[in-house]
Amino acid sequence: MKHRLQKLEPIWQKSVWYLWLCLVAALPITSFPIFARLLHTSSVAPASGIFVIALAVLWLPIYILKNGRFPFQLKPALLFFLFALLTIGLSFLRYIPDYKNASMVKAALEGVATLGLGALFYIVTTGMPNSADKIKQTLKVVNWGGLVIIIWSLIQVAVSFIHKDFTDGMRAFQHLFSTTVLFDGRATGFASEPSWLAHQLNLVYLMYWMAATKNRFSAHGFRIWKFTFENLLLAAGFVVLFVTLSRGGLVAFTLVLAFLFVLANIQFAKWLGRKLKARNQVLVGIVTGLVMVILYIGILLGGLLVLSKIDPRMEKVFEFSSKVDNPILKFADNLQFGERVIYWQTGWNIFNDHPLAGVGVGFSGYYFPQYLPDYAWQLPEVNKLTGWSSGLLNIKNLWTRLLAETGIIGFSLFVVFLVVIAFTARDLSKRKDQLSQTIGWMGIFMLITFILEEFSVDSFALPYYWFTLGLVAAASRWVKTSDMEING
Numbered sequence: 272m273k274h275r276l277q278k279l280e281p282i283w284q285k286s287v288w289y290l291w292l293c294l295v296a297a298l299p300i301t302s303f304p305i306f307a308r309l310l311h312t313s314s315v316a317p318a319s320g321i322f323v324i325a326l327a328v329l330w331l332p333i334y335i336l337k338n339g340r341f342p343f344q345l346k347p348a349l350l351f352f353l354f355a356l357l358t359i360g361l362s363f364l365r366y367i368p369d370y371k372n373a374s375m376v377k378a379a380l381e382g383v384a385t386l387g388l389g390a391l392f393y394i395v396t397t398g399m400p401n402s403a404d405k406i407k408q409t410l411k412v413v414n415w416g417g418l419v420i421i422i423w424s425l426i427q428v429a430v431s432f433i434h435k436d437f438t439d440g441m442r443a444f445q446h447l448f449s450t451t452v453l454f455d456g457r458a459t460g461f462a463s464e465p466s467w468l469a470h471q472l473n474l475v476y477l478m479y480w481m482a483a484t485k486n487r488f489s490a491h492g493f494r495i496w497k498f499t500f501e502n503l504l505l506a507a508g509f510v511v512l513f514v515t516l517s518r519g520g521l522v523a524f525t526l527v528l529a530f531l532f533v534l535a536n537i538q539f540a541k542w543l544g545r546k547l548k549a550r551n552q553v554l555v556g557i558v559t560g561l562v563m564v565i566l567y568i569g570i571l572l573g574g575l576l577v578l579s580k581i582d583p584r585m586e587k588v589f590e591f592s593s594k595v596d597n598p599i600l601k602f603a604d605n606l607q608f609g610e611r612v613i614y615w616q617t618g619w620n621i622f623n624d625h626p627l628a629g630v631g632v633g634f635s636g637y638y639f640p641q642y643l644p645d646y647a648w649q650l651p652e653v654n655k656l657t658g659w660s661s662g663l664l665n666i667k668n669l670w671t672r673l674l675a676e677t678g679i680i681g682f683s684l685f686v687v688f689l690v691v692i693a694f695t696a697r698d699l700s701k702r703k704d705q706l707s708q709t710i711g712w713m714g715i716f717m718l719i720t721f722i723l724e725e726f727s728v729d730s731f732a733l734p735y736y737w738f739t740l741g742l743v744a745a746a747s748r749w750v751k752t753s754d755m756e757i758n759g
Contacts, residue, residue, distance in 0.1 A: 287330040291399040294322035295412040298734060299420045299471065302450045302463040310384070314463060315730045316450070323391045323734070326399070331391075334398060342397050342748035344695055347688040348740075352390045354684055355632050355731075358677050359383060362631025370637045373663055382633025389731035396741025401749045403706055406742070410479065410490035417476040417504050424458035424468065424511045431456050458514045469520025470728055472512050473720040474735035477524065480505035482712035485531075488705040523723035527716050529567065536563045611667055611727065617642050618671030622678070629678035632731075636663025638675075669725035692740050693718055695747045707750050714743035 297303075300318035307316035359382050367375055400406045430437055437453050445453050448461045460468040483489060483501035491500045512524060620642040621635055630638055666672040673682045692714060699711025717739045725736075 283329075283333070287326060288399070288405075290322050290326050290329070291395070292408070292412050294319045294326070294395070295409055295738075296416050297322060298413075298475065298738065299416055299461040300448050301461070301467050301471070301733065303448065304446070304450050307450050314450070315385070315732045317732065317734050318448075319392075319734050320388055320732070323388070323395055326395050327391050330399070331394070339398065340748075341394070342744040344688075344691055344740075344744035344747065345394065345397055347684070347691050348390070348393055351681065351684040351688055352386055354681050355386050355677050356383065358628050358631045358681060359633065360631075361628055362634045365630075367630075367634060368637050368641060370640070370663060373637070375634075375637075378633045378636070378663065379631075382631065385730065385732040386632060389734075389737055392734040392737035393741045396738050397744045397748070400742070400745050403750045406706065406710070406746060406750065407490045409742070410483075413476065413479060414490065414500055414504060417480070417508060420460045420468070420472075420476070421504070421507045421511050424460045424514070425507075427453060427460075428456070428458050428514045457516050458511050460511070465515040466517040466520060466727055467733075469512055469515045469517035469523075470724055470733070471735050472508055472515075473520055473523050473724055474717055475739055477505065477508050477512065478527075478716040478720065478739065479709070479713045480508055481527070481716055482709045485712055486705050486709045488709040519723060519727040523720040525571075526723055527719050530716075530719055532563065532567070613644060613646065614664070614666050615668045615671050615726070616644050617664075618666035618668060618675040620644070622671065622674035625675070625678060627678045628680055629674065629676040632676045635666055635672065635675045639664045666729050667727065669729045672729040689718065689721075689740075692743055696743050699743065699746055699750075704750065707746055710743055710746040710750070714739060 297318040302314055302316050303318035303321070304316075306318060306321055307314075310316050359379050362379070363375070400409045427437070427441070430441065431453075436455070442453060445459070445461075449459075449463055451459075451463045453459055454465055457465045458468060459465050460471075462468040462471060480501045483499065484505050487499075489499035489501055493500070495503060509524075512520060617639055618635060621630060621638050624642075629635075666675060670682075673685055677685075696711045696714030696718065699707045700715060702708060702711070717736070721736055
């Protein structure tokens with residue numbers, strides 16, 4: 272019997288590894304119709320979820336029984352997940368407002384399912400790529416998947432621009448991978464909507480390509496003239512990000528560019544001080560900083576001006592009046608994201624009344640009618656969703672959702688987890704081998720974009736941030752300083 276198991280082990284190892292590579296390849300698909308039907312949802316149903324569940328059944332139990340190890344960064348994540356699950360149980364100990372007879376048991380099960388899916392994505396990512404070679408193989412699949420995203424996204428935009436519509440074949444092809452439709456004049460990729468395409472680019476693909484470019488690293492052995500595959504993907508990926516016309520995605524990416532500019536400015540100020548043999552290095556730094564701030568403001572205003580000309584939602588970006596009631600909400604409504612701000616404010620209002628442990632993951636929708644601000648009833652979308660839709664409303668902001676549904680305790684546990692990853696990424700970025708440096712900078716860039724990206728997405732089940740956070744943890748555990756440095 273033992274001899275048979277030994278013979279089967281290589282087959283098992285190869286099979287679960289192929290499942291992992293399929294998971295990585297499937298990352299671009301956010302709302303896979305087959306998986307959506309199984310989950311009874313039309314939005315968050317990542318195709319990679321099918322493979323992570325398969326790995327949870329075929330790999331995880333055996334790995335644990337064989338005393339397989341995980342990075343220490345798993346512990347703070349598990350503390351958060353366990354507390355978030357506890358909030359679901361605690362929610363039944365308090366009065367839950369009735370909302371159109373929506374099933375509270377179903378809401379609880381959905382909360383458990385989304386948390387469980389997020390936990391599995393993180394756990395599997397920290398354990399599956401358990402060597403430098405496997406991490407590089409993973410990055411290769413990330414690159415090829417990113418190339419497919421870029422090609423399909425650019426085809427969408429080109430056809431929409433030339434013909435002002437999509438062909439029936441394109442629509443049918445998109446329906447194979449998504450429960451939603453294509454958006455005129457905007458890139459959607461294989462995602463549910465353009466903002467979700469920007470979300471995955473900002474949290475995985477662009478962050479890796481930028482880190483690889485910064486560290487002159489490539490997971491591949493070939494170059495195209497003087498450029499690595501990652502260099503070319505970064506340039507094309509930014510074009511795709513721009514044609515998503517996702518305002519949150521563009522601002523989040525700009526935040527990373529600003530961070531890089533600040534680092535470059537610090538180095539420039541030091542160089543300038545040495546060059547001029549300045550006695551007062553602080554004064555040189557201040558003057559240089561002021562010049563750069565003026566430059567940044569000019570670039571920002573220029574970017575807003577360009578967007579106001581090509582995106583109808585941004586036409587009134589320079590029209591702000593403090594004389595109207597609720598000027599901030601009115602300004603947001605003029606830019607067609609007033610509803611989002613209303614949902615964020617509702618989440619904050621819920622947190623104010625349930626500050627310690629929140630109302631439970633998945634239950635904030637029951638509290639919406641009594642916590643919506645007065646201005647909300649002037650917005651058509653809010654009236655439509657509260658009056659005609661049978662589903663629960665959601666906060667659409669991870670930060671306020673954490674506060675509303677898990678309270679200050681859950682929010683703090685999540686932030687502690689992110690801080691642990693941030694220190695891990697910083698440590699990796701200072702190692703000598705290029706692979707560690709690249710994954711470290713990928714983690715740093717991702718955490719910067721994550722701050723703004725999660726103002727428009729509130730799901731625990733989307734795999735993108737769990738994947739990158741898990742990859743940082745995996746690199747810290749499995750890539751040794753003695754590993755050979757690889758140059759692409």
